[in-house]
Amino acid sequence: MKFFSSAIAAFAFAVSALAQIDVPGAVPKNPLEPLQHRLAYAGPTGMTVSWNTYAEIKKPEVHYGENVWDLSSVAYGSSNTYETSPTWANHVTIYGLKPDTTYYYTVSHTNCYNCSEIPAYTFTTARPRGDFTPYTAAVVIDMGVMGEFGESAASEADTGAFTASDSSTMQSLSQFRDGFELLLHPGDLAYADSWLTEYLHGYLNITLDEGVEMYNLLLNQFFDEMQPVTSVRPYMVGPGNHESNCDEGGKTYNGVTYDLSICPEGQRNFTYYKNYFSMPGEESGGVDNFWYSFDHGMVHYVMIDTETDLGNGLVGDDETASGEDMDSGPFGSYENEQIDWLENDLANVDRSLTPWVIVSGHRPWYASADNDSTCANCQTAFEPLLVKYNVDMVFYGHIHMYERNDPVAYGVVDPNGLNDPSAPMYILNGLGGHYHGTDDYSLPLTEYSRYLQNETYGWSRLTFHNCTHVTHDFIASANGTVLDSATLYKNHGCSTSSSSSTSITTTSNYTSNYTANSTVPSVATVTTNAAGITGVPSIMLAVTLVTVLIAFL
Numbered sequence: 025m026k027f028f029s030s031a032i033a034a035f036a037f038a039v040s041a042l043a044q045i046d047v048p049g050a051v052p053k054n055p056l057e058p059l060q061h062r063l064a065y066a067g068p069t070g071m072t073v074s075w076n077t078y079a080e081i082k083k084p085e086v087h088y089g090e091n092v093w094d095l096s097s098v099a100y101g102s103s104n105t106y107e108t109s110p111t112w113a114n115h116v117t118i119y120g121l122k123p124d125t126t127y128y129y130t131v132s133h134t135n136c137y138n139c140s141e142i143p144a145y146t147f148t149t150a151r152p153r154g155d156f157t158p159y160t161a162a163v164v165i166d167m168g169v170m171g172e173f174g175e176s177a178a179s180e181a182d183t184g185a186f187t188a189s190d191s192s193t194m195q196s197l198s199q200f201r202d203g204f205e206l207l208l209h210p211g212d213l214a215y216a217d218s219w220l221t222e223y224l225h226g227y228l229n230i231t232l233d234e235g236v237e238m239y240n241l242l243l244n245q246f247f248d249e250m251q252p253v254t255s256v257r258p259y260m261v262g263p264g265n266h267e268s269n270c271d272e273g274g275k276t277y278n279g280v281t282y283d284l285s286i287c288p289e290g291q292r293n294f295t296y297y298k299n300y301f302s303m304p305g306e307e308s309g310g311v312d313n314f315w316y317s318f319d320h321g322m323v324h325y326v327m328i329d330t331e332t333d334l335g336n337g338l339v340g341d342d343e344t345a346s347g348e349d350m351d352s353g354p355f356g357s358y359e360n361e362q363i364d365w366l367e368n369d370l371a372n373v374d375r376s377l378t379p380w381v382i383v384s385g386h387r388p389w390y391a392s393a394d395n396d397s398t399c400a401n402c403q404t405a406f407e408p409l410l411v412k413y414n415v416d417m418v419f420y421g422h423i424h425m426y427e428r429n430d431p432v433a434y435g436v437v438d439p440n441g442l443n444d445p446s447a448p449m450y451i452l453n454g455l456g457g458h459y460h461g462t463d464d465y466s467l468p469l470t471e472y473s474r475y476l477q478n479e480t481y482g483w484s485r486l487t488f489h490n491c492t493h494v495t496h497d498f499i500a501s502a503n504g505t506v507l508d509s510a511t512l513y514k515n516h517g518c519s520t521s522s523s524s525s526t527s528i529t530t531t532s533n534y535t536s537n538y539t540a541n542s543t544v545p546s547v548a549t550v551t552t553n554a555a556g557i558t559g560v561p562s563i564m565l566a567v568t569l570v571t572v573l574i575a576f577l
């Protein structure tokens with residue numbers, strides 16, 4: 025990590041202003057005011073609505089209906105909090121909804137002051153399995169807080185991958201939210217734990233005791249900023265190391281090691297992460313917010329936990345046994361629960377209904393980076409199952425760069441490339457935009473690397489066109505530009521494909537502008553622009569189209 029960068033100096037300047045501000049952030053005059061609305065799929069016809077309040081609600085309610093003027097249906101849930109948290113997290117799960125249907129909703133104590141419309145949000149339930157209607161999903165990893173104490177302040181000193189006039193990733197996601205139906209965020213969400221790092225390096229003008237409030241300020245700022253997206257789109261999260269523990273295994277500075285004892289109780293062992301979310305672990309036979317799956321139309325999504333519970337004696341980096349004293353996990357009731365669940369989950373996917381299988385986790389194993397950044401235990405734990413069950417695509421982050429890899433299994437590049445491979449395709453995208461900056465890559469790039477850049481933050485847009493084609497785009501947050509685009513063709517044996525043949529084209533030095541509703545391509549394509557690094561030099565030089573006709577059912 026480029027931690028000792030001038031970005032931190034700028035961050036310090038921004039945070040020095042914090043001393044002038046009461047910590048934590050402003051509490052609304054009405055402590056029951058609903059804040060930070062968050063949605064999550066809860067099984068095929070369920071939706072969980074979560075929000076936070078500064079006072080406890082004994083019996084949280086969600087009022088909902090298909091007509092904004094008739095929110096007469098009511099569902100009830102529960103609230104919970106934890107030591108050191110100033111807020112309560114309220115969770116209400118509604119089951120038995122219609123699939124692929126938009127509902128209006130309000131939550132307990134929603135008020136309307138001087139407004140002309142009912143302040144209702146909307147959610148849309150998952151498309152049923154077997155619905156092959158094209159749609160787009162968004163993926164972001166390693167993001168953190170933007171704004172006064174985050175990236176936009178740092179960028180004023182021209183230190184980060186943003187410039188002062190650029191949009192942040194949060195702003196970009198908000199701007200283009202109508203272009204995607206759900207948002208995946210497998211790990212490193214708010215980076216509230218980074219207060220300790222900043223404090224130890226003298227960049228926070230607070231006392232150590234005020235770390236509790238600083239953590240809460242950053243956490244709540246993040247979820248406040250995310251609300252424009254999370255209030256109207258399912259926000260499906262996974263655990264990352266910055267959800268785990270604020271001392272990250274012990275920080276040594278000026279010869280002093282600050283161990284677990286420096287970490288307040290509410291900042292250990294994924295405490296906020298467990299409290300804030302209600303992912304469909306129960307609905308999918310997984311465990312809480314740690315590993316679970318869900319379906320949306322033609323896609324089966326799987327979230328895995330790369331931090332703990334790797335099974336078969338393998339130790340996750342956030343677990344105490346890793347030697348870093350992270351005091352986190354395990355979360356399964358027995359050692360191999362996650363692995364057993366993953367095998368069972370993948371084995372029972374009906375590919376005739378959900379031909380696409382997308383797996384997301386936090387830590388990577390295929391990356392052009394040093395071995396300290398990659399997770400060998402994760403590869404040992406998960407790769408055999410991902411290969412065995414023909415997973416189509418894997419997303420992960422943790423390393424703050426973007427790298428598109430060709431399909432690869434056990435280190436061997438699939439000879440078919442993007443043309444109906446049997447191995448999973450790996451997308452590393454840790455460029456959500458935390459102010460720590462981007463990470464360095466290692467040369468030479470791996471033999472499976474096809475595009476890499478670490479200069480511009482962004483998010484992933486995944487468009488499922490039909491049973492056989494999915495396009496991955498890297499969207500630059502700063503201006504919405506598509507920096508890299510690749511379409512994967514898989515012959516899933518579907519009978520619903522509309523064409524009898526297609527082709528693969530490869531182009532380079534090409535940049536296209538973002539369009540929220542991309543058209544369905546008749547070809548599988550790879551497009552990159554000159555800003556990145558390609559793992560295949562010939563691709564950089566190519567300006568002609570390479571067309572390969574493929575016959576399939």
Ligand SMILES: [Fe+2]
Nearest residue numbers: 212264265422
């Ligand atoms: Fe991470």
